Every structure is written in C-alpha cells, then in structure tokens.
Amino acid sequence: MKTISVDIAIVGAGLAGLSAAEALSRAGRTVIVLEADERVGGRTLNYDLGHGKVVEVGGQWVGPTQRHLLDLAGRLNVDTYPTYTTGKSVAMLDGGRSVYRHVPRLSPFGLMESGLTLARLDRLARRIDVEYPWTDRRGLDELTMASWMRAHVHTRVARTMLELLIENVFACTPADVSLLHIVTCVQSARGMSPLIRTRGGAEDARFIGGSQLLSLRLAEQLGPEIVILNSPVRTIAQSADRVRVRAESIEVRASHVVVTVPPALAGRIAYDPPLPASRDQLTQRTPMGSIIKCLAIYDEPFWRNDGYNGQAVADRLAIHATFDNSPPDGHPGILLGFLAAGNARSLARVEESERRHAVLRSLAAFFGPRAQHPRDYVEMDWSAQEWARGCYSAHFPPGVWTGYGDALRAPVGRLHWAGTESATTWIGYMEGAVQSGLRAAADVLDRS
Amino acid sequence: MKTISVDIAIVGAGLAGLSAAEALSRAGRTVIVLEADERVGGRTLNYDLGHGKVVEVGGQWVGPTQRHLLDLAGRLNVDTYPTYTTGKSVAMLDGGRSVYRHVPRLSPFGLMESGLTLARLDRLARRIDVEYPWTDRRGLDELTMASWMRAHVHTRVARTMLELLIENVFACTPADVSLLHIVTCVQSARGMSPLIRTRGGAEDARFIGGSQLLSLRLAEQLGPEIVILNSPVRTIAQSADRVRVRAESIEVRASHVVVTVPPALAGRIAYDPPLPASRDQLTQRTPMGSIIKCLAIYDEPFWRNDGYNGQAVADRLAIHATFDNSPPDGHPGILLGFLAAGNARSLARVEESERRHAVLRSLAAFFGPRAQHPRDYVEMDWSAQEWARGCYSAHFPPGVWTGYGDALRAPVGRLHWAGTESATTWIGYMEGAVQSGLRAAADVLDRS
Numbered sequence: 001m002k003t004i005s006v007d008i009a010i011v012g013a014g015l016a017g018l019s020a021a022e023a024l025s026r027a028g029r030t031v032i033v034l035e036a037d038e039r040v041g042g043r044t045l046n047y048d049l050g051h052g053k054v055v056e057v058g059g060q061w062v063g064p065t066q067r068h069l070l071d072l073a074g075r076l077n078v079d080t081y082p083t084y085t086t087g088k089s090v091a092m093l094d095g096g097r098s099v100y101r102h103v104p105r106l107s108p109f110g111l112m113e114s115g116l117t118l119a120r121l122d123r124l125a126r127r128i129d130v131e132y133p134w135t136d137r138r139g140l141d142e143l144t145m146a147s148w149m150r151a152h153v154h155t156r157v158a159r160t161m162l163e164l165l166i167e168n169v170f171a172c173t174p175a176d177v178s179l180l181h182i183v184t185c186v187q188s189a190r191g192m193s194p195l196i197r198t199r200g201g202a203e204d205a206r207f208i209g210g211s212q213l214l215s216l217r218l219a220e221q222l223g224p225e226i227v228i229l230n231s232p233v234r235t236i237a238q239s240a241d242r243v244r245v246r247a248e249s250i251e252v253r254a255s256h257v258v259v260t261v262p263p264a265l266a267g268r269i270a271y272d273p274p275l276p277a278s279r280d281q282l283t284q285r286t287p288m289g290s291i292i293k294c295l296a297i298y299d300e301p302f303w304r305n306d307g308y309n310g311q312a313v314a315d316r317l318a319i320h321a322t323f324d325n326s327p328p329d330g331h332p333g334i335l336l337g338f339l340a341a342g343n344a345r346s347l348a349r350v351e352e353s354e355r356r357h358a359v360l361r362s363l364a365a366f367f368g369p370r371a372q373h374p375r376d377y378v379e380m381d382w383s384a385q386e387w388a389r390g391c392y393s394a395h396f397p398p399g400v401w402t403g404y405g406d407a408l409r410a411p412v413g414r415l416h417w418a419g420t421e422s423a424t425t426w427i428g429y430m431e432g433a434v435q436s437g438l439r440a441a442a443d444v445l446d447r448s
Numbered sequence: 449m450k451t452i453s454v455d456i457a458i459v460g461a462g463l464a465g466l467s468a469a470e471a472l473s474r475a476g477r478t479v480i481v482l483e484a485d486e487r488v489g490g491r492t493l494n495y496d497l498g499h500g501k502v503v504e505v506g507g508q509w510v511g512p513t514q515r516h517l518l519d520l521a522g523r524l525n526v527d528t529y530p531t532y533t534t535g536k537s538v539a540m541l542d543g544g545r546s547v548y549r550h551v552p553r554l555s556p557f558g559l560m561e562s563g564l565t566l567a568r569l570d571r572l573a574r575r576i577d578v579e580y581p582w583t584d585r586r587g588l589d590e591l592t593m594a595s596w597m598r599a600h601v602h603t604r605v606a607r608t609m610l611e612l613l614i615e616n617v618f619a620c621t622p623a624d625v626s627l628l629h630i631v632t633c634v635q636s637a638r639g640m641s642p643l644i645r646t647r648g649g650a651e652d653a654r655f656i657g658g659s660q661l662l663s664l665r666l667a668e669q670l671g672p673e674i675v676i677l678n679s680p681v682r683t684i685a686q687s688a689d690r691v692r693v694r695a696e697s698i699e700v701r702a703s704h705v706v707v708t709v710p711p712a713l714a715g716r717i718a719y720d721p722p723l724p725a726s727r728d729q730l731t732q733r734t735p736m737g738s739i740i741k742c743l744a745i746y747d748e749p750f751w752r753n754d755g756y757n758g759q760a761v762a763d764r765l766a767i768h769a770t771f772d773n774s775p776p777d778g779h780p781g782i783l784l785g786f787l788a789a790g791n792a793r794s795l796a797r798v799e800e801s802e803r804r805h806a807v808l809r810s811l812a813a814f815f816g817p818r819a820q821h822p823r824d825y826v827e828m829d830w831s832a833q834e835w836a837r838g839c840y841s842a843h844f845p846p847g848v849w850t851g852y853g854d855a856l857r858a859p860v861g862r863l864h865w866a867g868t869e870s871a872t873t874w875i876g877y878m879e880g881a882v883q884s885g886l887r888a889a890a891d892v893l894d895r896s
Contacts, residue, residue: 142623144846147595175590176847232718234682264732268716270680277738277796277831281838284712285845287732290725345851348725383725390729397733397845398592399624403793 002250006030008444009245009252011233011269012260014042015430016418018218018227019072019437020258020444025222027445032252033222034245036232036387040219043388044430046210047378049297053327054210055334057293057380059392059430060325061203062211065194066431068438069214073207076217080205084324085198087304090312090366093160097365099308110157117158118192124179125186130424133184134405141402145174145182160315167340168321169195170428171289172395176341181396188427198311198323202429208328211430232387236415237272243414255448258440260418260433262394263408264288265387271415279412282404285397286421288390290344292381294319294337294359296374301326301333303367310335312366318343318355319362335363335371348381355379393428394421409439411447416440450698454478456892457693457700459681459717460708462490463878464866466666466675467520467885468706468892473670475893480700481670482693484680484835488667491836492878494658495743495826501775502658503782505741505828507840507878508773509651510659513642514879516886517662521655524665528653532772533646535752538760538814541608545813547756558605565601565610566640572627573634578872581632582853589850593622593630608763615788616769617643617650618876619737620843624789629844636875646759646771650877656776659878680835684863685720691862703896706888708866708881710842711856712736713835719863727860730852733845734869736838738792740829742767742785742807744822749774749781751815758783760814766791766803767810783811783819796829803827841876842869857887859895864888 008024010017013035021031039045046054062069062080073080090097091104098105128136145166153159166174170182189195195202207213219227231247236257238244245252259266267275267283274280301324303310310324318339325336337359339347347355356377363371382391396405409422418440423432456472458465461483469479487493494502510517510528521528538545539552546553576584593614601607614622618630637643643650655661667675679695684705686692693700707714715723715731722728749772751758758772766787773784785807787795795803804825811819830839844853857870866888871880 142592142594144590144592144595146590146846147592173847173851176845176851234718268718270682270716274832274834277829277837278793281735281738281793281831284732284735284837287729290729342851345726345729381725383729384722386722389725389732397624397847398594399621399845403621403624403790 003253004032004250005253006032007255007448009034009243009254009257010260011245011257012042012419013040013215013219013227013229014260015044015215015433016042016260016420016437017258018215018222019434020260020418020441021222021226022218023438023441024444031226032254033227034231034233034247034250034252035227035229038230040227040229041212041215042433043382043391044211044215045380046212047295049327049332055295055325055327056210056212057295057378058211058382060206060211062207062430063194063202063204064200065190066426066429068425068434069431072214072434076214078213078217079208081208081328082205083198083203084326085309085311087307087309089309092312092314092317092365094156094315106157107155110155113153113155113158114161117153117162120152121183121186122192125183125191128184128187130184130188133180134402136180140183141178141180141398143179144398145177145179148179149174164313164315164320165196168338170395171291171340171344171390171392173341176397177395178398178401180401184401185427188423188425188432203323233269235270235272238414256414256416256444258416258418258444260437260440262286262288262419262421264394265389266417275412276407278404279407282400282407285400285404286394288383288388288394289392290341290383291391292339292344292348292379294339295325295378296335296337296360296363296371297376297378298333298335298370298374301330302370303333303335304330306368308367314362314366317362317365318347318358322363322366332375335367337363344381344383348383411443416443451701452480452698453701454480455703455896457482457691457702457705458708459693459705460490460867461488461663461667461675461677462708463492463663463881464708464868464885465706466663466670467882468708468866468889469670469674470666471886471889472892479674480702481675482679482681482695482698482700483675483677486678488675488677489660489663490881491830491839492659492663493828494660497745497775497780503743503773503775504658504660505743505826506659506830508654508659510655510878511642511650511652512648513638514874514877516873516882517879520662520882524662526661526665527656529656529776530653531646531651532774533757533759535755535757537757540760540762540765540813542604542763554605555603558603561601561603561606562609565606568600569631569634570640573631573639576632576635578632578636581628582850584628584850588631589626589628589846591627592846593625593627596627597622612761612763612768613644616786618843619739619788619792619838619840621789624845625843626846626849628849632849633875636871636873636880651771681717683718683720686862704862704864704892706864706866706892708885708888710734710736710867710869712842713837714865723860724855726852727855730848730855733848733852734842736831736836736842737840738789738831739839740787740792740796740827742787743773743826744783744785744808744811744819745824745826746781746783746818746822749778750818751781751783752778754816756815758815762810762813765810765813766795766806770811770814780823783815785811792829792831796831859891864891
C-alpha cells in the first residue's frame with residue numbers, strides 16, 4: 001500500500017474532478033485524483049474512428065450559454081464546430097411520417113398544446129431557486145411528471161412530445177421523476193428553450209477531437225503522478241484534522257476530499273465515521289438514468305444528399321431520437337440514435353444482434369434503406385458501465401428534492417461533493433460537471 | 449486474511465440470513481454467515497431493561513397469519529404474549545382530541561370515506577400477483593400514492609387517516625412511493641385488514657424475551673464458528689464454479705452465496721464481474737424508510753389505570769402513533785412512539801434533548817402530564833445505523849416495480865437474494881425476512 005500526502009484528494013477523473021484539480025493546482029494546492037476506471041473522462045468517452053478521427057459514445061454537445069465548459073475548452077485550446085442541422089427533419093409519430101423543416105405535420109391542436117405545455121413548465125421553472133429547490137412550496141415534489149401530464153396535457157400529440165422530451169433529455173420516463181426535478185433542471189439551464197433547441201441550445205456544437213479531449217488534456221496537464229487510474233476508492237475516513245482516502249493499493253492523506261462521482265455511486269464508498277442519515281439516504285434516492293447510445297457509421301452521410309439533417313423523432317420505434325453525428329468534415333457519415341429509458345432497459349436484455357437490428361430498422365424507417373447497412377456499428381450501454389451505472393445523470397423521484405436536497409452540496413466535515421448532479425447550472429450536462437468542480441474547489445479554498 | 453471453504457456463504461445475520469443458514473444446515477450443507485455489525489438480528493434489537501427484562505428498539509410484532517415467523521419461534525421455544533389493548537385509544541386529529549373504544553369522534557363522512565378508501569385499495573391489491581407484481585397492467589406504478597389520493601380521496605379526515613397509515617406502515621410519505629408498491633405490500637399481507645389491525649393483525653403479539661431472541665437463538669445453535677460478526681462484506685467475486693466473498697479479514701469460498709441485506713445496501717458491495725444493469729439499477733431505486741423509534745420508560749404503566757390502552761394517533765404532533773410497549777407483566781410501563789417519514793427526517797437534525805422534548809410533549813398530549821417524566825428515555829434512529837440505513841424496509845418509487853422488479857429475486861449466476869424486501873409474504877416484516885431466507889435456501893438446494 002503506497003501512501004501519499006497532499007492538500008486535497010479528489011475522487012473521480014471526470015470533468016468535475018479534473019476541473020476541481022486544475023483550479024486547486026492553480027491556487028497552489030497539491031492534489032491527487034483517484035479514478036476507478038482505466039481512463040479519464042467519466043461519462044465522456046471518445047471512440048477511435050481511425051485516421052485521427054473520433055466520435056463520442058458519451059456526453060458530447062456544448063451550447064452557447066454553457067460558459068464554464070466553453071471557458072475550459074478555450075483554456076485547453078479545444079475548438080468547437082456546429083452540429084449538422086442543414087436540411088429536413090423526420091417525425092414518425094402516431095403512425096404517420098412527416099418530413100419537415102420547422103414544424104412536423106401533426107394535429108394543430110396537438111402542436112398548440114405542446115407549445116403551451118412547454119410554456120407552462122417554463123413558468124413553473126422560473127420560480128425555482130436553483131440553489132435551494134427544496135424551498136419551493138408549491139407541492140411540485142409530490143407529483144411525478146406523469147401525474148402532472150395526466151392532469152394538464154390532453155392531446156395525444158402533446159403527451160407524446162412531452163414523453164419524448166423527458167426520455168431524451170432526462171433518460172427516464174415521466175413516471176420515474178418528480179415534477180420539481182424537471183423544472184429545477186429546466187431552470188438550471190435558464191429555460192426550456194435552451195434545453196430543447198439544437199441550434200443555439202444544448203446541442204448547438206461539438207468539440208473537435210471529441211468531448212473526452214477536454215479530460216485527456218486536463219489529465220495530461222496535471223500529469224500521471226497526480227491522476228491515478230485503476231484505483232476505485234473503497235473507504236474514506238476522516239478525523240478532526242485530516243482525511244484518509246483508500247483505494248486497493250494506494251492511500252491518500254489530505255486535509256479535504258472532493259467526491260465527484262454521482263450520489264448513487266458515492267453511497268457505495270464506505271465512510272468512517274458513517275455519513276449522516278440525510279446524506280446517506282440521499283444516495284439511496286437518486287438513481288441514474290438508462291441510456292444506450294448507438295452509432296451507425298457509413299462511408300458517406302448519404303442522408304445529407306437526400307436533404308435530411310439527420311434529426312428524427314419517433315414514438316413507436318426502438319430509437320426515439322437521432323442526430324447526424326459525423327466528424328467536422330462529414331466523413332465518415334455517422335447517425336446517432338438513443339435507446340432511452342424503457343427501451344434502453346428492455347433492449348439491454350436481448351442479444352446484441354437483435355438490438356442492432358432494431359436500431360438499424362429504426363434508422364431505415366427515418367432515412368431510407370441505406371441506413372440498414374452501416375460499415376460499422378458501435379453502442380454503449382451506460383447502465384452496464386461499472387463506474388457510471390447509468391447516464392446521462394441522476395433523476396430525483398418525488399420527495400427527494402424536498403426531503404434530502406439540502407444534503408446534495410453540504411460538506412460533511414472535510415468531505416465535499418461535486419459532479420453534475422450537484423451543479424446549479426445545467427444539471428446533468430458537462431457544463432454542470434465543470435461548474436460543480438469549480439464550486440467545490442472554491443469551497444475547499446474557503447476552508448483551508 | 450483467513451480463508452474458509454463451505455458450501456454456501458450468507459451475507460447478513462438478520463432473520464433472513466439466519467433462517468437460510470438454519471435451513472441449509474439442516475439439509476446437510478456447510479455454511480458461513482458474515483455479519484457486518486457486532487451483533488446478530490439485523491433490524492431487530494433488544495434493549496436491556498435490567499432484571500432479565502428487555503424491550504425492542506427494532507421490529508417487534510407478530511401476527512397470527514405470519515406462519516413462517518411463528519413456526520420459527522416455535523422451533524426456538526420463543527413464546528408470544530398479546531399486545532396490550534385493554535382500554536381506550538386517543539386520536540388527536542384536525543385540532544380535536546377524541547378518546548374512544550372503537551371509532552374516533554370524527555366527521556362521519558370522513559370516517560365513511562376512510563373505510564371506502566381502504567376497501568378500494570384492498571380491491572386494487574387483490575388483483576396483484578405477489579410473485580410478479582411487475583406484470584400488472586393497470587398503470588398503478590405510474591402514480592405516487594399522493595397522486596392517487598389527490599384523485600380519489602376528498603375529505604380531510606380520510607386523507608389524514610391514509611397519510612398516517614402510509615407513514616406508520618411504510619415509513620415514508622405518500623409522495624415517496626408508488627401506488628403499485630403499496631398494493632403489492634397489502635396483497636403480500638393478504639389484505640388491508642391484517643396489515644392495519646392490532647388484535648388479529650400485524651401488531652397482534654410480541655415475543656417473550658424480545659424479537660431479537662429469535663436471531664440470538666439461531667446464532668447460538670449455529671455457533672460462533674459459523675456466524676462471524678464484525679465482518680462487512682466488501683467484494684463478491686464469482687467464477688464458473690464458485691464464489692469468493694471477502695470481508696476485511698476473512699474470505700469465504702463457496703459454491704453459492706445468499707445476500708440478505710436490503711437492495712440499497714447490497715448495491716454497496718463490489719461485485720466481480722459487475723452486476724447486470726437491471727439488478728444494479730434496482731439497488732439505486734429502492735430507498736430505505738425513515739423511522740426513529742422512541743421509548744419512554746416509567747415505573748408504572750400509569751395510562752392503564754386511567755383507562756387508556758396506550759394507543760394513540762395524531763396528525764400535528766411530533767409522534768403520530770403510539771403503543772403500550774411494556775413487558776408481559778406490565779413493569780416497567782413503556783410507551784412506544786414512532787417518528788416516521790418527514791418527522792423522522794426533520795427531528796433527526798435537532799439536538800437529542802429537543803427531540804426528546806418533542807416526543808414527551810406528544811405523549812403528554814395523549815396520556816396526560818405524567819408522560820412528561822419517564823425514568824428513562826431510549827431512541828433509535830435507524831437511518832443513522834450504518835448496517836441498516838433506514839427502516840422498516842425499502843419502499844419502491846414509481847416505475848421501479850415495473851422497470852426492475854424482475855431483478856429483485858432473480859439469481860445472478862451463483863448469487864441469490866433474500867431479505868424482507870424480496871419476500872412474497874408480508875414484505876417488509878420479520879415474517880417476510882424469514883420467508884425470503886427459506887425461499888433462497890430452497891433455491892440454492894435446487895441448484896446444488
């Protein structure tokens with residue numbers, strides 16, 4: 001067992017942990033980052049396409065209001081390029097197929113109610129204080145999103161649109177999640193529009209070299225003596241004046257520790273003394289979402305020639321949402337499809353060939369029979385990843401924000417908490433991860 | 449590191465683990481039970497009153513239909529005695545105080561709706577297959593109990609009664625839990641009436657010598673070489689032909705392992721290979737309830753002389769439910785009060801003296817000023833117990849039974865699951881723990 005003493009120990013080498021490490025290093029503190037996996041990046045991961053090109057099988061997009069993430073990319077000289085949006089989208093809803101530029105051909109009443117519902121959620125969100133969502137007194141945490149929809153959404157079109165939104169933005173079903181959680185996340189992105197728009201919103205742009213490059217560069221700057229891979233933290237013991245953070249073959253002694261893994265995984269570390277009940281019970285109540293990210297790789301982005309932008313939504317296929325996920329120069333052509341929530345759960349249980357078949361059948365229904373024959377097919381079931389156990393992030397069922405929210409960021413002695421689940425901007429996004437890491441670093445500097 | 453080889457390793461020396469160990473031993477198998485805590489009994493725990501008397505600070509009651517538990521007690525020569533129910537009950541609801549024998553003095557409409565609501569839940573429960581609750585197709589898992597109540601319960605009295613029922617039987621609020629979970633538990637007890645009745649129901653009787661005596665006797669029979677205390681299991685590795693179960697200073701090699709701790713705690717063990725996504729995500733979605741069990745101990749059960757049976761309910765006091773918890777001979781006199789759900793969470797955060805004051809004030813409101821002055825006061829916050837992390841048991845939020853229920857009992861290779869959360873009779877009760885342990889033992893015997 002190797003023992004190292006530093007000022008601050010950090011658990012997790014994703015964007016939160018590495019951002020915290022960078023900030024603390026710049027402030028003159030010594031740090032060690034312990035990472036369970038054999039790589040850095042957490043829920044971001046590049047897949048090598050060969051010829052110096054990559055595509056992401058984890059988090060990937062960046063939007064114009066995600067300042068912490070863009071600033072980080074700027075410091076690391078990682079450039080962005082716009083998400084491909086030229087051409088028409090496809091909607092296969094309620095048995096029909098609609099190809100459109102702005103608005104799908106659907107019942108006007110349904111479309112109107114969809115818009116009104118989004119506006120209504122926006123208004124509910126505006127009164128949330130994202131620093132203290134648990135102080136909300138409107139009873140929003142007693143309802144699942146499904147219950148609220150049953151009471152307030154009446155057309156089939158609007159209900160379907162909203163279900164697709166919840167599935168694809170939150171990786172859970174409306175029945176899994178509290179209304180307060182949804183509107184808290186909306187408010188953390190400063191409204192529904194930034195959250196759901198591609199151009200100008202959450203999916204505005206991508207990173208040249210792939211989103212994992214941010215973590216790779218941060219880790220490179222810190223160096224391999226500081227970022228220790230293959231070291232799942234098993235126990236964290238704290239006394240009056242220090243903490244001891246133990247992995248299988250290394251112990252780090254520090255004055256503070258920043259735990260950046262999601263609450264559900266943070267609860268799997270053994271703490272001495274044990275965590276307070278409120279913090280421990282929080283970790284029992286914040287499950288990770290269910291996502292399988294599927295990439296079909298073609299010689300050419302053939303859909304572009306057919307006038308499609310690669311974006312599609314559907315309610316009855318395996319894949320409910322797609323994007324053109326090609327590299328900046330459009331070669332190879334890549335279609336990204338998400339299996340989310342219920343479909344991720346059920347299709348995780350079938351053979352890989354059957355799942356692939358269902359995914360490619362969906363893509364062909366959107367973009368024609370050529371989609372059936374990719375030159376390569378890549379998928380990533382984040383629920384099966386031991387050090388993520390779900391994606392994109394945690395969702396809070398009813399009662400959790402109001403019952404336990406105040407334990408989300410509150411330090412426990414010398415333990416500090418970061419990770420996108422603990423962010424106050426863009427909860428669940430890479431932006432939130434970076435912001436949470438910087439906030440935790442500032443908290444530690446305040447106290448040491 | 450000591451290494452022991454046996455046929456079956458068992459994790460947890462509560463009623464589930466010890467029942468499984470007994471059954472497997474009787475079938476001629478060698479077993480080892482690894483217990484994290486320094487004692488056996490899990491969520492049962494006797495408190496020593498001196499002079500050979502005890503009172504329970506954990507699970508304690510037994511009902512006439514709890515056959516597995518009664519059979520176990522019979523085999524162990526542990527006798528029962530009836531819960532004290534002679535005299536009048538107190539209800540402090542909606543600002544009033546009512547002393548009654550059968551029905552509190554409340555709005556007749558409210559009382560009528562309370563009865564109708566219980567009957568309605570009973571009817572919903574009757575169609576649940578407790579072996580496969582996730583096959584229910586009525587959408588009950590999309591609703592929280594709170595949402596269902598908002599739609600179906602209209603009088604304030606009935607709503608209050610139902611809230612008290614959920615809090616005191618499930619240790620959570622109606623907003624925390626899926627309607628499907630509630631009716632599944634009701635059906636596992638074969639109806640609402642057994643679940644909520646004292647006489648003839650779940651609180652019918654108690655064990656002479658305290659409920660922990662069952663575990664103590666089982667552990668004594670098995671012997672200290674078989675039941676190993678102070679050994680939190682950290683990793684379980686399985687290969688094609690065996691499992692290795694590791695605690696700090698002992699490794700058990702076995703052909704099968706039975707994990708009897710609640711899913712939320714089972715998820716904190718490191719598995720190699722990692723658990724399948726569905727089982728892992730289940731462990732993220734089954735939080736433990738919140739209970740502080742409070743005992744005020746008096747020289748005499750003074751309330752009996754005043755004609756009270758020691759049972760009370762309230763909606764606006766700290767304590768929402770009480771029982772006479774005296775030993776068989778009535779000496780000392782003991783009042784039991786539960787801080788449940790929201791009150792358990794909020795009062796866990798104040799000083800012990802303030803909490804005690806709130807509890808005794810409640811008892812005095814029910815039974816008169818003498819209740820303010822116990823000779824002793826004992827409390828147990830189960831959420832703060834490292835090896836329980838909540839009581840009475842896990843509750844399932846919306847979407848969990850239907851999304852993950854089939855992973856609750858399904859073995860993973862050589863891993864088997866027990867514990868009251870996995871029972872099919874009396875889920876959450878001691879009866880369920882015993883039944884689940886016997887079921888897991890039978891499963892292992894079938895496969896080995």
